[in-house]
Amino acid sequence: MKNHAVTSAEPHRKRYLGTALAAVVAGTLTWCAVVGGAPAGQDTRSGAVTPVVDEAPNYAVEDFNHPQADEILEQRNVILKRGDGHITLADCASGPGLLEVSAREKERLCFRVVGDSGWLTMEIPAVYAIRGNDYTTEVDMTVGTEKKSFDIDKNAWTSVGEGNDEQGRRHVLVEIRTSK
Known part of the structure; x- marks a missing residue:
């Protein structure tokens, strides 16, 4: 072996x-x-x-600033700041399902909402009523240094700001948040 x-x-x-x-x-x-x-x-x-x-081509970087905010300010005197793109200013005659905002000394403003949720910051003075759509909507407003939040009724008008203030103070709409 x-x-x-x-x-x-x-x-x-x-x-x-x-x-x-x-x-x-x-x-x-x-x-x-x-x-x-x-x-x-x-x-x-x-x-x-x-x-x-x-x-090489440049990369697109999302900064969440509202598109054409300068043009909207110039044409409609509305300050739109930042958002996620799911809430945008729309022509009120463009169809149903819009959020509608009523403010003193301004024509009615409408916002189109898409997606499951959205947010938009802005400055719209003297807002007194908002008509909701099919989304659950909450808005933030300021009066002086005080901040107030309002839940908006679905598909109905809700009194907000001075329309809901005992002293009738003019409130500034600063944010809209929506979800399905």
């Missing part, structure tokens, strides 16, 4: 991994040389580097 020596596979594995790694590195270097050799944005004749970023 012959004695068989048990040998470890470890030296063979290390040698194989080393050979495989060398092949990958060599292949990568060869590919770079064939493709052109110079990194993107580098002029191989002068050695100058030009920024690649100038050639």
Whole structure:
């Protein structure tokens, strides 16, 4: 009977991994040389580097500012600040299901609500009533340094601000929040 020596596979594995790694590195270097050799944005004749970023499109970053807020302020004298895009100013004749806001010295304002929930911050002075839609709606208003919240009835008018204030003080509508 012959004695068989048990040998470890470890030296063979290390040698194989080393050979495989060398092949990958060599292949990568060869590919770079064939493709052109110079990194993107580098002029191989002068050695100058030009920024690649100038050639790539810019990323859109959401800042939650209301789109066309400057135009709305100029045309309708309404300050719309920030929101998640689910509550937007709309033409009151554009269809049913809008939130309607009544304020002194302003024409009626309407807001379209989409999605499962939404929020919008603004400054609309002297608001006295809001007509709800199918959404559960809550509004925040200020009068002086005091902040008040009102729940808006679904599909009905709700007295808010001076319409609900014993002293008849003019309130500023500062936020609308909705959810389904």
